Amino acid sequence: MPSPNNTRGAKATHVLNGVAMSKLKFDRILAFRARLPQLDEKERLGADDMAARLGITGSCVRQWLRILGHKLHHHNGRTVYKHDTTGWEEKILPVYKSTGYMAGKTAEALGMDKSVVYRWLANNGHLKPKYAPRDISSYKFQNYR
Numbered sequence: 001m002p003s004p005n006n007t008r009g010a011k012a013t014h015v016l017n018g019v020a021m022s023k024l025k026f027d028r029i030l031a032f033r034a035r036l037p038q039l040d041e042k043e044r045l046g047a048d049d050m051a052a053r054l055g056i057t058g059s060c061v062r063q064w065l066r067i068l069g070h071k072l073h074h075h076n077g078r079t080v081y082k083h084d085t086t087g088w089e090e091k092i093l094p095v096y097k098s099t100g101y102m103a104g105k106t107a108e109a110l111g112m113d114k115s116v117v118y119r120w121l122a123n124n125g126h127l128k129p130k131y132a133p134r135d136i137s138s139y140k141f142q143n144y145r
Contacts (some may be wrong), residue, residue: 019114023034040072047072088120097120101128 012020016029032054039053047065048058052136065072092106096117099105103121107114121127 010080016127017067017069029067032061032064033068036068040070044073083120084114086118089124092117092120093126096126101130 011022014021014023014026016026016084021029035054039063041048045053046084051061054061068143092110095105095109096103099109104114106119118127
């Protein structure tokens, strides 16, 4: 017959955010919570990097983060800013037309990265195809396509 006690066993004497656990696990999680601001906010470590620093497994750190209700500030050290594209229509299109509809030369003329210019032109429907559409019926091996 099951016990009316709903805790997770004889050692489940402490509860943290609705999760029953032993005193040993409770103390370890509280010590981890004390170091969490340093590891997450200042050093921007992921769960596996935190685990390596603390000498425990990554799954343990992820479980403790779930118990604490903490989401990591996933930050890999890069700073990415969204381009402000206001006025690009007037800025890019005349140069794009004067360079013979070449995105790479347009980017060089404007001092921008060519992938940014090409992506903006493609997303806004301004790319011009450099070749004429081909008729597929004139291919020699059309039966094999």
